[in-house]
Amino acid sequence: MIRRKLISLCRSNYNRLCSSMTQPDIDLGYYCDVSNSSEVKQNISSRKGVGNIDRVLDIYNRLKVIDVADETRDALKQELYRELSKLPNKTHPSVQGHEDDPIVVHELNKKRDFGKHSPLEFSEITRLMNLMRTDKLGQTCGHKSYYFLGELAELEEALIKYAVSYLIKENFKLVSVPDILPKNVLESCGMSINSDRTQIYSLDPIHHGPDLYLSGTAEMSLAGLLMNTVHSSTDLPLKLAAVSRCFRAETSSIIDERGVYRVHQFTKVEMFAVTTPQQSEEMLEYIRTMQEQMFMPLGFNMKVLDMPPHELGAPAYRKYDIEAWMPGRGNYGEVSSCSNCTDYQSRRLNIKYKQDNTTNYVHTLNGTACAIPRMLITLLETHQDTKGKIFIPEALQPFMNGKKYITKNTAIPDLKLTKKTK
Structure with a gap:
């Protein structure tokens, strides 16, 4: 009982603080124009999103007739912005006509021919070569976690260094980011907090303060870094990159997402770009290219997909996914994506640019440079050898001290469980 009262007190104090903060500058001219309501409804429906434009218009019309001094006005205004914040971004016109399936932009690299050999799955390879542990980890990190061992851990570091070196050559600025963020930053980036479908881990409000959460991707930290800033148009586009741990509370019982394909924490190299509205579509194509x-020299087959509306998260205007062929699993799996969020995030985080004595909101974009577990699945399954070795792509060998193959790990003994007796 005392604990619940303390949590309630923490949240009420936080809510009072939030109520005094400036509201996000969501485009009232568009969403509160009744002539756009059908278009907004269709967008919500095609994206299978949440939000009620009729509710928004009802509150907006009530606000117009309430006296400025009326004490209910502030509460109604708070409700209006809560409802507006649920609405998804607009959808790119060329994507609106997509059906349920994504459009294949193109396919890169051929699938490897294994001949008579049936390729093994990642979990089988790592078990035989003693490169990973995922079982019986309750005493350390629990379900949906892992230990990478020996040369597999080296390959993880090699992938990070490979991706970072590539981004630096492309003039991305590397930033080291925090993994704990406040609620307003996460929600401004489009994440759902404290809902039945949340992907976010929350920290104990009694011991750590109200509404602190573990970051799901460095995109959120990089966006938060730029909160309440104004940039000169001559300094745009701004390209940032970060390496971080990503924490996801989501779980899955889908057979294709077994093993380390979907885990509670993993390392990812992330890209984040800030542009003028005129630059953002070109920037999305640049990130995708x-x-x-970056992936082609790693030697795996992949498909580049233009995603349909229902696959777009709330902030995305357009999104490309890259799916890699995982021969041991016998199917494709997403290893990367990139999105143009236009001004969805910048309006909520107050990120602007100045040009010719006028100030407008920037456009923000994000893209995955390397999500480690899925990339490791792809590489090990693609480059496995029948003699019990894994070929290391030439592009990664300089980051593996010149090693050409991964072999069985003998430095760390196989895990053997013992039964404790009193």
């Missing part, structure tokens, strides 16, 4: 050029 760069992802393709």
Whole structure:
């Protein structure tokens, strides 16, 4: 009982603080124009999103007739912005006509022919070569976690260094980011907090303060870094990159997402770009092309997909996914994506640019440079050898001290469980 009262007190104090903060500058001219309501409804429906434009218009019309001094006005205004914040971004016109399936932009690299050999799955390879542990981890990190061992851990570091070196050559600025963020930053980036479908881990409000959460991706930290800033148009586009741990509370019982394909924490190299509205579509194509050029030397087959509306998260205007062929699993799996969020995040985080004595909101974009577990699945399954070795792509060998193969790990003994007796 005392604990619940303390949590309630923490949240009420936080809510009072939030109520005094400036509201996000969501585009009232568009969403509160009744002539756009059908378009907004169709967008919500096609994206299978949440939000009620009729509710928004009802509150907006009530606000117009309430006296400025009326004490209910502030509460109604708070409700209006809560409802507005639920609405998804607009959808790119060329994507609106997509059906349920994504459009294949192109396919890169051929699938490897294993001949008579049936390729093993990642979990089988790592078990035989003693490269990973996922079982019986309750005493350390629990379900949906892992230990990478020996040369697999080295390959993880090699992938990080490979991706970072590539981004630096492309003039991305590297930033080291925090993994704990406040609620307003996460929600401003489009994440759902404290709902039945949340992906976010929350910290104990009694011991750590109200509404602190573990970051799901460095995109949120990089966006938060730029909160309440104004940039000169001559300094744009701004390209940032970060390496971080990503924490996801989501779980899955889908067979194709077994093993380390979907885990509670993993390392990812992330890209984040800030542009003028005129630059953002070109920047999305640039990020997608760069992802393709970065992945092609790694030697796996992949498909580049233009995603349909229902696959777009709330902030995305347009999104490309890259799916890699995982021969041991016998199917494709997403290893990367990139999105143009236009001014969805910048309006909520107050990120602007100045040009010719006028100030407008920037556009923000994000893209995955390397999500480690899925990339490791792809590489090990693609480059496995029948003699019990894993070929290391030439592009990664300089980051593996010149090693050409991964072999069985003998430095760390196989895990053997013992039964304790009193």
